[in-house]
Amino acid sequence: MEALLKINSETCIACYACVRACPVKAIRVQTEQVKPEIIPQRCIGCGSCVAVCGPGAIEIRNSKDELQKILRAGKKVAALVDPSIAGEFPDITDYRKFVQMLRTLGFHYVHEVAFGVDLVARAYAKLFEETKGKYYIMSNDPVTVSFVEKYRTGLVPNLAPIMPPVAATASVVRKIAGEEVGLVHISPLIASKDEIRRFKGASRIDLAITFVELRELFIEANIHETDLEYSDFDAPLGYKGSFFPVANGIIQAAGLEEELHLTPVLTVEGEGMINALNEFEENIGTIKHHFNLFYKEFLMGRGTSAGGKRFLRQSQLIKYVEKRFKTLDRGSWSASMDEFETLDLKHTFRTDDQSLPVPSDSKLKKILKDLDQLNPSAVGCGACGYASCTDFAIAIAQGLAIPEMCNTYASRNRQDHIRSLKISNEKLAQAQDLLKKSERLAQKENEAAREASEIVRRMLHKLPSMVVICDMNLKIIQTNDSFIHMLGEDAKEINEVVPGLTGADLKTLLPYNFYNLFTYVLVHNESITNRDIQHESKMLNVSIFVIEKEKIVGAVIRDMSAPEVQKEEVVKRLTEVIDKNLGLAQQIGFILGEGTSETERMLNSIVESYKLGKDLKDR
Numbered sequence: 001m002e003a004l005l006k007i008n009s010e011t012c013i014a015c016y017a018c019v020r021a022c023p024v025k026a027i028r029v030q031t032e033q034v035k036p037e038i039i040p041q042r043c044i045g046c047g048s049c050v051a052v053c054g055p056g057a058i059e060i061r062n063s064k065d066e067l068q069k070i071l072r073a074g075k076k077v078a079a080l081v082d083p084s085i086a087g088e089f090p091d092i093t094d095y096r097k098f099v100q101m102l103r104t105l106g107f108h109y110v111h112e113v114a115f116g117v118d119l120v121a122r123a124y125a126k127l128f129e130e131t132k133g134k135y136y137i138m139s140n141d142p143v144t145v146s147f148v149e150k151y152r153t154g155l156v157p158n159l160a161p162i163m164p165p166v167a168a169t170a171s172v173v174r175k176i177a178g179e180e181v182g183l184v185h186i187s188p189l190i191a192s193k194d195e196i197r198r199f200k201g202a203s204r205i206d207l208a209i210t211f212v213e214l215r216e217l218f219i220e221a222n223i224h225e226t227d228l229e230y231s232d233f234d235a236p237l238g239y240k241g242s243f244f245p246v247a248n249g250i251i252q253a254a255g256l257e258e259e260l261h262l263t264p265v266l267t268v269e270g271e272g273m274i275n276a277l278n279e280f281e282e283n284i285g286t287i288k289h290h291f292n293l294f295y296k297e298f299l300m301g302r303g304t305s306a307g308g309k310r311f312l313r314q315s316q317l318i319k320y321v322e323k324r325f326k327t328l329d330r331g332s333w334s335a336s337m338d339e340f341e342t343l344d345l346k347h348t349f350r351t352d353d354q355s356l357p358v359p360s361d362s363k364l365k366k367i368l369k370d371l372d373q374l375n376p377s378a379v380g381c382g383a384c385g386y387a388s389c390t391d392f393a394i395a396i397a398q399g400l401a402i403p404e405m406c407n408t409y410a411s412r413n414r415q416d417h418i419r420s421l422k423i424s425n426e427k428l429a430q431a432q433d434l435l436k437k438s439e440r441l442a443q444k445e446n447e448a449a450r451e452a453s454e455i456v457r458r459m460l461h462k463l464p465s466m467v468v469i470c471d472m473n474l475k476i477i478q479t480n481d482s483f484i485h486m487l488g489e490d491a492k493e494i495n496e497v498v499p500g501l502t503g504a505d506l507k508t509l510l511p512y513n514f515y516n517l518f519t520y521v522l523v524h525n526e527s528i529t530n531r532d533i534q535h536e537s538k539m540l541n542v543s544i545f546v547i548e549k550e551k552i553v554g555a556v557i558r559d560m561s562a563p564e565v566q567k568e569e570v571v572k573r574l575t576e577v578i579d580k581n582l583g584l585a586q587q588i589g590f591i592l593g594e595g596t597s598e599t600e601r602m603l604n605s606i607v608e609s610y611k612l613g614k615d616l617k618d619r
Ligand code: SF4
Pocket: 007, 011, 012, 013, 014, 015, 016, 017, 018, 019, 036, 052, 053, 054, 055, 056, 057, 058
């Protein structure tokens, strides 16, 4: 079954107010998940955590859907109503309207738990009367009982072996309405939701819902007292058991003496219950009283609406009881008490020790040192939820808390963190500066590269020689105007649409014998220089060279019929002739023993004359 309480980590703000409020440290915080969680087996269902949780992050197991199922299951269902109802529903003018509202909701029977209180009170009076030398802790409050079973296990034998009033009422109703009747406890406590699981046999109860849930159910079902007639509780009705919601109500119901020097029972209500148990454990031989303990009076139980005023509720309860007394048929009540005199009210308890091992001194010292709390007796600020730094260190050792819950520790860590953040930030700023500088540098380099590329592009276009650069698929990357001009009119038109013929296929622009030279260079990675090719009416001199291996090649093409090329070519080729002749003459001279200066002089004069612009054609 789902746990009674659950913390919603979405809405929890990790304020640890619940840790502070929990009287048994049933809420732990683990390193991995800074948000707290409730340990169900340690929880006693007191609801203190729910009361202090500002964002309402602690969710109580909802029983409304389960109630609807029970009411629709087809069998008769009885509501067992706690007498605290008068404090919870002051807005309902007459309790009989309230009874009718319950019947309208779907309950066939509506019984008061007050009669069960009367039965149980009588059993206590008898027990105290008959017991000599042993002192009991009255076991009507499920929170107190759970606390004893889990955290004061040595006192379990002192829990009075009498069932709580609601279980007694369940046994009575089952006798009247039959074994098959469904029973639902309407309670001011959230702890009742788990408490009913203890009741077996004739006292078993199917479900417990809180007053808050009942209020919501009335609203959801649109049930209002104004639309309804009066209806009374089903018999047997309760008498002084109606005082039960006030801590000493059951003492009055039992008819026990309350004067200080005569009473056999001491009543304690609130968190003082824990100290009372401590004293019971230590000094009962001297105290010699039974204890009537409530962690919280039922009137103000955690299943009632928030914001209720303690004494206002008490006055409403008393008014309600007075009204009931006026109409109560005492004779019938006595007869019912007689009828159920032999009802078995015996109850047993179990030990469910939840105490944790106490850590060693050395371990505690180490934790306190880590926390920077070197004075173990220090009371502490309480922000962590523990009474002293030592208690907090014990909780850390027991796995219930983490150092980060300590404000001093967290703030020191925060400062360390801030310092390291500061250093990282400075480093980051330096890195950003460097990055900006490199960006500026890269920008400048880009601009320079762009300018250089533009200059090269312009130079390329000014060259009288034809230039073409293409990729491995013979697609043009770059050309110049001379090359486009050489290709003819079609190419010029294309150039207007696609400047530089970028992307055009060389194979469609040049004949096979021409573009095949490009393929050769790409495939063999071997440049071709000064290859003469006849293209249309022109003799072209072609040099193709590798720019990027197997990927990009470039070609410089010269039109041999152009005057400047002719001149340059003749000079070049004559220079080659001179060099060749000179070599030959030197060899002959070497053989013949004659100088070659005359030949050299003659040939040089030819070269010079060309350089000086003489018309080669004329010559
Ligand atoms: S009281 Fe507890 S559950 Fe509620 S917000 Fe604070 S830490 Fe979270």
